Amino acid sequence: xxxxxxxxxxxxxxxxxxxxxxxxxxxxxxxxxxxxxxxxxxxxxxxxxxxxxxxxxxxxxxxxxxxxxxxxxxxxxxxxxxxxxxxxxxxxxxxxxxxxxxxxxxxxxxxxxxxxxxxxxxxxxxxxxxxxxxxxxxxxxxxxxxxxxxxxxxxxxxxxxxxxxxxxxxxxxxxxxxxxxxxxxxxxxxxxxxxxxxxxxxxxxxxxxxxxxxxxxxxxxxxxxxxxxxxxxxxxxxxxxxxxxxxxxxxxxxxxxxxxxxxxxxxxxxxxxxxxxxxxxxxxxxxxxxxxxxxxxxxxxxxxxxxxxxxxxxxxxxxxxxxxxxxxxxxxxxxxxxxxxxxxxxxxxxxxxxxxxxxxxxxxxxxxxxxxxxxxxxxxxxxxxxxxxxxxxxxxxxxxxxxxxxxxxxxxxxxxxxxxxxxxxxxxxxxxxxxxxxxxxxxxxxxxxxxxxxxxxxxxxxxxxxxxxxxxxxxxxxxxxxxxxxxxxxxxxxxxxxxxxxxxxxxxxxxxxxxxxxxxxxxxxxxxxxxxxxxxxxxxxxxxxxxxxxxxxxxxxxxxxxxxxxxxxxxxxxxxxxxxxxxxxxxxxxx
Amino acid sequence: xxxxxxxxxxxxxxxxxxxxxxxxxxxxxxxxxxxxxxxxxxxxxxxxxxxxxxxxxxxxxxxxxxxxxxxxxxxxxxxxxxxxxxxxxxxxxxxxxxxxxxxxxxxxxxxxxxxxxxxxxxxxxxxxxxxxxxxxxxxxxxxxxxxxxxxxxxxxxxxxxxxxxxxxxxxxxxxxxxxxxxxxxxxxxxxxxxxxxxxxxxxxxxxxxxxxxxxxxxxxxxxxxxxxxxxxxxxxxxxxxxxxxxxxxxxxx
Numbered sequence: 001x002x003x004x005x006x007x008x009x010x011x012x013x014x015x016x017x018x019x020x021x022x023x024x025x026x027x028x029x030x031x032x033x034x035x036x037x038x039x040x041x042x043x044x045x046x047x048x049x050x051x052x053x054x055x056x057x058x059x060x061x062x063x064x065x066x067x068x069x070x071x072x073x074x075x076x077x078x079x080x081x082x083x084x085x086x087x088x089x090x091x092x093x094x095x096x097x098x099x100x101x102x103x104x105x106x107x108x109x110x111x112x113x114x115x116x117x118x119x120x121x122x123x124x125x126x127x128x129x130x131x132x133x134x135x136x137x138x139x140x141x142x143x144x145x146x147x148x149x150x151x152x153x154x155x156x157x158x159x160x161x162x163x164x165x166x167x168x169x170x171x172x173x174x175x176x177x178x179x180x181x182x183x184x185x186x187x188x189x190x191x192x193x194x195x196x197x198x199x200x201x202x203x204x205x206x207x208x209x210x211x212x213x214x215x216x217x218x219x220x221x222x223x224x225x226x227x228x229x230x231x232x233x234x235x236x237x238x239x240x241x242x243x244x245x246x247x248x249x250x251x252x253x254x255x256x257x258x259x260x261x262x263x264x265x266x267x268x269x270x271x272x273x274x275x276x277x278x279x280x281x282x283x284x285x286x287x288x289x290x291x292x293x294x295x296x297x298x299x300x301x302x303x304x305x306x307x308x309x310x311x312x313x314x315x316x317x318x319x320x321x322x323x324x325x326x327x328x329x330x331x332x333x334x335x336x337x338x339x340x341x342x343x344x345x346x347x348x349x350x351x352x353x354x355x356x357x358x359x360x361x362x363x364x365x366x367x368x369x370x371x372x373x374x375x376x377x378x379x380x381x382x383x384x385x386x387x388x389x390x391x392x393x394x395x396x397x398x399x400x401x402x403x404x405x406x407x408x409x410x411x412x413x414x415x416x417x418x419x420x421x422x423x424x425x426x427x428x429x430x431x432x433x434x435x436x437x438x439x440x441x442x443x444x445x446x447x448x449x450x451x452x453x454x455x456x457x458x459x460x461x462x463x464x465x466x467x468x469x470x471x472x473x474x475x476x477x478x479x480x481x482x483x484x485x486x487x488x489x490x491x492x493x494x495x496x497x498x499x500x501x502x503x504x505x506x507x508x509x510x511x512x513x514x515x516x517x518x519x520x521x522x523x524x525x526x527x528x529x530x531x532x533x534x535x536x537x538x539x540x541x542x543x544x545x546x547x548x549x550x551x552x553x554x555x556x557x558x559x560x561x562x563x564x565x566x567x568x569x570x571x572x573x574x575x576x577x578x579x580x581x582x583x584x585x586x587x588x589x590x591x
Numbered sequence: 592x593x594x595x596x597x598x599x600x601x602x603x604x605x606x607x608x609x610x611x612x613x614x615x616x617x618x619x620x621x622x623x624x625x626x627x628x629x630x631x632x633x634x635x636x637x638x639x640x641x642x643x644x645x646x647x648x649x650x651x652x653x654x655x656x657x658x659x660x661x662x663x664x665x666x667x668x669x670x671x672x673x674x675x676x677x678x679x680x681x682x683x684x685x686x687x688x689x690x691x692x693x694x695x696x697x698x699x700x701x702x703x704x705x706x707x708x709x710x711x712x713x714x715x716x717x718x719x720x721x722x723x724x725x726x727x728x729x730x731x732x733x734x735x736x737x738x739x740x741x742x743x744x745x746x747x748x749x750x751x752x753x754x755x756x757x758x759x760x761x762x763x764x765x766x767x768x769x770x771x772x773x774x775x776x777x778x779x780x781x782x783x784x785x786x787x788x789x790x791x792x793x794x795x796x797x798x799x800x801x802x803x804x805x806x807x808x809x810x811x812x813x814x815x816x817x818x819x820x821x822x823x824x825x826x827x828x829x830x831x832x833x834x835x836x837x838x839x840x841x842x843x844x
Contacts, residue, residue: 021726036655037711039751040663098732101721101783103744110734128744134662135747142720149715157708181700210657244625245632245678246659336741340748344660347679348629413726459638459651502641503650507610508701511638511651 004029005423007416008175008190010161010217012038014133014405015388016196017140018412019419024147026420031188032144033156033177035212039141042198042210043408046133047341048253049115049125050097050405052090056111061122063087070403071580073119073297074368074396075540075550077230077558079576081375082393086410093409094126100139103128105337115337116256119297119400130251130340136405160513161217164193164224164384165438172383173433176442180513183506185442187435191423194377194385194415195221196408200367203521203528204474205466207364208240208249218371218390219520222527226379228561228568229392230369231524232531235399235541236474238301239324240363241348247363248348250324251341252401254358255294257333259326261285261305262357267314273323273357284308289588296587299398299541302362306475309361316359323357364474366404368395368541369531372560376422377415383426385419387411392558397540449515450506454498458515461492461499465518465525468492473529477544482533489525496522527561527568534570535559552582599624602644602688603633605652607702619644619688630670630677630691631656634703654703661817664750667757668693668703674757676817694757707753713773717793721786733784746779746825748818755812755822767801771812771822774803778825781832794829794836803830 005028009016012034023030034041053066066087071078098104098112104126105113114123128135147153158180165174165187174189197217201209222228239254239261240247255261262281269276285304286293296304305322309315316322326334326342331354334342345353371379371386373393378385388408395403472478472485496519503511537551538544557572600621607616621644622636638651656666659678666677669692671685682689697705723729749772756762756770777793780786797803803826812822 025725036657036663036665037708037751039711040657040665042658042663044662044750045658045660092728095728095731096723096726099721099723099729099785100732101780101786103740103747106735106737106740108737110736112731113737128747131662131748134750138747139721142714143723143726145711145715146718146720146722149718210663211659212657244628245635248660340662344662347661348627348681350681457639457641459635463639502648505609505650508653508704510653 005191005420006031006189007419007423008033008188008193009196010175010194011041011196011198011388013041013043013196013198013388014137014140014408015412016194017137017144018409019194019196019387019416020144020153021140021147022413022416023420024152026417028420028423030153031156031190032153033159033161033175035158035160035180037157038144038155039138041137042213043137044134045208045210045249046405047130047249047251048117048256049127049132049402050094050136051117051124051400051402052094052126052406053087053122053124054091054094054112054114054126056114057123059122061124063090065122066090066124068580069120070400071396072585073400074398075585076396076552076556076577076582077233077539077575078394078396079558080579081576084579086394086407089410089413090406093406093413097136097139100143102135102139105129115253116295117401118252118255118295118301121292125253125256125402127253127337129336130253130338133405136409161197161220162442162516163220163438164381165434166224166381167429167431167434169430170225170381171429172381173429174435176438178513181508183509183512185439185446187439189433189435191426192383192385192419194387194419195371195390196386196388196412198389200524201364202462202517203465203525204364204469205463206243206245206247206470208237208247214517214521215524216517216520219524221371221379221381221384222561223520223523223563224381225563226381226384227372228369228524228527229372230531230559231527231561232535232559233368233397233541234364234474234528235298235366235368236302236362237365238298238305238362239360240365241345241358242321242361242363243348248344249365250345250358250360252298254324254326254338254341257326257337258329259294259324261294261301261322261324263308263314263316263322267318270317273325274327282314291590292587297398297400299543300587302475303543305362321359321361324360325357326353327355327357362475364470366399368392368397368399376418377411378418378422383422385415387415397542449499450501450504450512452499452501454500456495456498456500458499458501458511458518461495462518462521465489465492465521469525469528473532475543477532477542478546479533479544482529485529486526486533489522489529493522523563530568531559531561531570550585556582601628601633601682604688604690605702606692607652608699609701611699611701618649624682626683628682630680630682630689631659631666633682633689634677652703653701662750664752667752667754669695674754674815676752679817694753696757696762697753710751710753710756710770710772713769714776716769717773717777717796718789719773719776719780721780721783722789723785735784743779743782745821746775749775749820750818752817754815754817758811758815760809760811761805761807766805768805769797769801771826774829775820775822775825778829781829791836794833795840797829798833798837803833806830
């Protein structure tokens with residue numbers, strides 16, 4: 001291997017930038033690839049905060065309680081070793097972010113302030129207003145800019161990852177990527193490659209995710225032999241603002257700061273919400289879950305809203321919406337702690353949530369599943385690592401709010417040094433490491449796509465995929481529907497074969513890049529629906545009315561999908577439960 | 592026969608260029624109206640059915656976008672002549688035809704996409720970072736009163752959309768002016784307890800070519816910033832400090 005290990009990081013969100021930082025500090029050389037300028041990555045959308053058991057409120061919180069809340073919140077599906085490590089690292093990560101200049105909210109004494117979040121009874125969430133993800137990403141972006149100016153990091157912004165380069169032994173030796181302006185294809189050599197490409201929201205059409213969150217990179221390496229784990233576990237956030245082009249997140253911190261969810265007790269009540277008296281409001285989360293109230297975990301809150309709307313027919317004005325109410329809290333407090341999200345509501349809906357209850361409904365938000373990794377963040381392909389939302393390892397069957405920022409930074413910090421360690425003991429590659437073969441394969445795929453003759457618009461196929469996935473693979477799942485969805489995805493794959501790009505130019509051709517992503521989305525969609533169909537139980541975010549209970553005997557297992565003969569093939573792996581024995585998950589218990 | 596009420600349409604005119612060198616062409620579209628549409632959803636509709644108002648087949652429009660909730664800063668463009676983020680610009684508030692054009696102060700990539708990397712270059716010039724010793728565990732950061740946090744946080748909300756630079760009469764090739772965003776970040780890091788250590792270097796970077804003296808106080812940036820950053824204070828505070836630094840440097844203090 002070379003004197004200086006050369007590592008490629010794909011994706012410049014929190015996980016990617018954290019990995020880059022650690023590698024640069026350890027003397028490695030990094031090539032950082034991102035579709036968008038890294039400062040515009042999806043991590044900026046995270047709002048509410050980042051969890052760590054700093055225990056600065058005299059509540060007796062500690063890292064083991066954070067560990068237990070995370071495992072319990074994830075319905076015992078997460079492997080416990082990495083979760084234990086993450087929660088233990090939490091306080092030091094918050095301290096570091098503080099030193100890096102993240103403008104966290106403060107107490108009068110000048111210490112970090114903490115707020116409540118779902119799935120815990122402690123004030124454990126540090127926050128910078130309601131734009132915490134943005135502030136964290138910027139701090140890491142600035143650190144990486146410093147490393148860049150010192151020559152340790154080379155950024156390839158405006159490049160899209162297409163595939164890993166594998167040598168004849170199946171070892172990862174680099175990547176193939178496409179310049180999104182010139183449409184040029186190139187392979188780049190590396191001793192190790194780290195995938196930090198985030199979420200997959202685009203597979204569901206409308207979600208809270210950003211445009212680039214297609215899961216395309218994860219799907220590409222899955223098709224090259226990487227195992228994709230727990231794909232069926234999709235988090236639907238209880239409070240999103242329904243929109244024409246996307247579902248805009250309304251942070252859980254709104255409830256952390258005292259926001260209350262309700263509907264009129266009388267479903268025919270057409271009055272302005274502010275004139276409905278307290279006694280005529282149905283605060284269903286507080287009634288059904290007296291201990292956690294509005295701060296039950298997201299899967300629980302989402303199902304409750306769904307039940308109120310579709311079983312009790314109590315949605316506002318008969319519409320699929322419920323109130324999220326902050327209007328009882330004084331304006332100064334709201335502006336100081338939640339300003340960012342209130343502005344979003346005001347700008348996109350045109351109503352001031354400081355005066356009027358917001359109208360919200362659940363929306364697809366996060367994938368707990370992702371690329372399978374070992375306890376060193378390495379996939380089953382040697383030299384190929386994954387970290388962040390795109391890896392499956394932390395959140396089990398349901399992620400607790402404000403654990404994602406922690407998991408991304410923690411995984412990035414872990415994977416950096418471990419990839420360096422791997423790179424320093426790496427044997428020389430056979431031949432050219434597979435570079436020319438991979439470049440040729442991708443060139444062929446590109447020329448086939450650009451010259452394809454047919455009658456299908458890729459954006460229409462995508463719209464149909466989104467509708468299908470949202471209908472069958474989100475809050476409530478039935479086997480018949482999942483089977484139907486899988487059959488429909490196969491039909492969409494057939495339609496994809498007839499895709500016709502109205503734009504055949506070779507300069508900044510966005511529909512061409514999108515069509516490449518779409519093919520990968522379709523493959524990953526099958527992993528999600530088939531995995532969901534095979535899991536005949538209810539656990540965390542995966543809920544089947546026909547199998548309403550958790551079944552540990554049969555399904556306390558990690559779902560492992562591999563790409564065989566152009567379709568997913570499934571096996572199941574044991575879950576690491578060595579520290580906390582699985583117990584029933586009952587947020588409605590009062591004791 | 593089903594009801595044939597004519598659909599309400601949105602009229603849109605998009606200034607397009609196939610390449611950076613190409614002459615601009617205006618294409619007109621008619622998009623089916625739905626309530627609460629924003630400009631990015633209009634552009635999405637064109638991608639679904641890339642046909643002009645007069646029925647001619649064309650291509651989806653190239654533009655930058657990502658978060659669609661005005662926090663990533665990608666989708667800045669001119670909407671009816673005004674620099675705005677497309678995602679938070681709602682059709683219901685606009686006069687029609689809606690004219691979409693690329694920002695004018697940055698190199699064109701294609702259609703509505705421009706290259707704004709100059710901002711990231713400028714941020715390197717002013718060392719817009721906190722120079723921590725390392726990312727290993729060194730315990731908590733310095734204490735900070737909430738009053739200080741509340742002063743710095745708004746500056747940290749800059750989304751790098753570059754609208755402040757687009758609307759600035761001084762931001763052009765003859766002045767090389769860095770623009771308000773970079774000055775805002777300079778103030779942010781100069782007031783961070785640790786970031787302060789690089790204060791003099793930052794001020795000197797703003798004293799040279801294209802520095803803060805190029806600001807003509809037109810104040811367009813303040814009105815155009817979608818995040819309402821306190822740019823006026825940032826420019827006047829930083830300007831004063833740059834002058835003081837120049838005096839200190841002159842007398843080698």
